Amino acid sequence: MFFPATANNFFTNLCFAGEKTGIDKRHFHLTEETLVAHPELYDHDAQSLDNRLAMTVDAVPKLAQCAAAKAIADWGRPASEITHLVFSTYSAWGAPSADLRLATLLGLRPTVSRTILSLHGCYGGGRALGLARELAENNRGARVLVACAEITLVCFGGPDGGNLVGHALFGDGAGAVIVGAGPFRDGEQSPIFEMVHATQTTVPKTEHALGMQVSGSGVDFHLAIQVPTLIGQNVERCLLHAFRGGDDDDNDDGGAHLPSPLSGNGKWNDLFWAVHPGGRPILDNIDKVLKLEPEKLAASRHVLREYGNMSGATIVFVLDELRRRRSLLPEWGAMLAFGPGVTIETMVLRCPR
Numbered sequence: 001m002f003f004p005a006t007a008n009n010f011f012t013n014l015c016f017a018g019e020k021t022g023i024d025k026r027h028f029h030l031t032e033e034t035l036v037a038h039p040e041l042y043d044h045d046a047q048s049l050d051n052r053l054a055m056t057v058d059a060v061p062k063l064a065q066c067a068a069a070k071a072i073a074d075w076g077r078p079a080s081e082i083t084h085l086v087f088s089t090y091s092a093w094g095a096p097s098a099d100l101r102l103a104t105l106l107g108l109r110p111t112v113s114r115t116i117l118s119l120h121g122c123y124g125g126g127r128a129l130g131l132a133r134e135l136a137e138n139n140r141g142a143r144v145l146v147a148c149a150e151i152t153l154v155c156f157g158g159p160d161g162g163n164l165v166g167h168a169l170f171g172d173g174a175g176a177v178i179v180g181a182g183p184f185r186d187g188e189q190s191p192i193f194e195m196v197h198a199t200q201t202t203v204p205k206t207e208h209a210l211g212m213q214v215s216g217s218g219v220d221f222h223l224a225i226q227v228p229t230l231i232g233q234n235v236e237r238c239l240l241h242a243f244r245g246g247d248d249d250d251n252d253d254g255g256a257h258l259p260s261p262l263s264g265n266g267k268w269n270d271l272f273w274a275v276h277p278g279g280r281p282i283l284d285n286i287d288k289v290l291k292l293e294p295e296k297l298a299a300s301r302h303v304l305r306e307y308g309n310m311s312g313a314t315i316v317f318v319l320d321e322l323r324r325r326r327s328l329l330p331e332w333g334a335m336l337a338f339g340p341g342v343t344i345e346t347m348v349l350r351c352p353r
């Protein structure tokens, strides 16, 4: 690659054998041919935003289409029965927006109710699922397609732009899920996970910690070194809040319909875990503060190792990995996703028997 020696040493140190990052492999839309044709993509002083967006405007919905078509096939009903679409991406901007392009590619009905979530970053997948749950519960018979797709081409750069930690972590990918709340139809796959309760918490005074700045030369990420610690310090409070059914009272007296893994010794180890693998130290800190047994975050570590951090799409990969292991899962689980804010999306999950 074209990184000079100092940057290269730092980068090699981070990425070597995936020991620090926990990542062995990532997938990218960007090819060497594209880089040769577009040297402005690694020249931080060049105006490249227009070219980046011209490339992602079609590529992002097409990537999402691949994931969505697979989710629809697994679901077992025709795409025309989808009533709502929630699309999360930070990497395609323009109007008509990527959700409309995706709806057209999939042949969704013209009355499909579309929402696009932009710039939520890595918690976008969690927010999209939470929103889909609310839509499904409030619209009888609704079937909501959730699609998350990210292509890092908007933020790719050379070492002079900084952001080497982001370059060591982020990858491209798309995931999709169908969300519904009965009545169930013939041929429809039975539910895999029930989203029982969802909460969103913004950690006060942490706006500086995670962010994205747009300029004529593309998008720069800012990931403060404190992020893994901040998440570790706040995650248990978010979980207690969610398992109390969103009750702000600190007494563990609410959420009659929720399980109470909050009493007893093993507590968090009685759950299965779908955690956004934002980075290896984030998972390590969560393991530590919740005193989790080593295999509890196995699905998250597996996805990080095989795909890297695909921002909002990553949580769908983790849920899919858990789906494969579902016969081994306990009944109750928790989902966590993090992003700018610092925002923590928390969801109580149930794996129906």
Ligand SMILES: CC(C)(COP(=O)(O)OP(=O)(O)OC[C@H]1O[C@@H](n2cnc3c(N)ncnc32)[C@H](O)[C@@H]1OP(=O)(O)O)[C@@H](O)C(=O)NCCC(=O)NCCSC(=O)/C=C/c1ccc(O)cc1
Residues within 6 Å of the ligand: 013, 014, 020, 021, 090, 119, 120, 121, 122, 123, 165, 169, 210, 211, 212, 221, 223, 224, 225, 226, 227, 228, 277, 278, 279, 280, 281, 282, 309, 311, 338, 339, 340
């Ligand atoms: C692999 C890392 C980079 C290093 O591993 P380590 O165990 O901390 O290793 P070291 O303690 O040996 O640190 C290695 C080097 O990396 C440096 N470093 C260590 N974190 C840093 C650092 N955030 N900066 C800049 N140098 C550092 C550290 O200072 C040190 O530098 P040096 O002493 O010169 O070798 C690890 O810290 C890591 O994965 N950090 C990133 C965690 C993180 O913030 N993840 C993002 C979570 S939120 C998210 O997923 C979404 C974000 C998002 C936001 C907006 C969107 O639109 C879309 C997405």
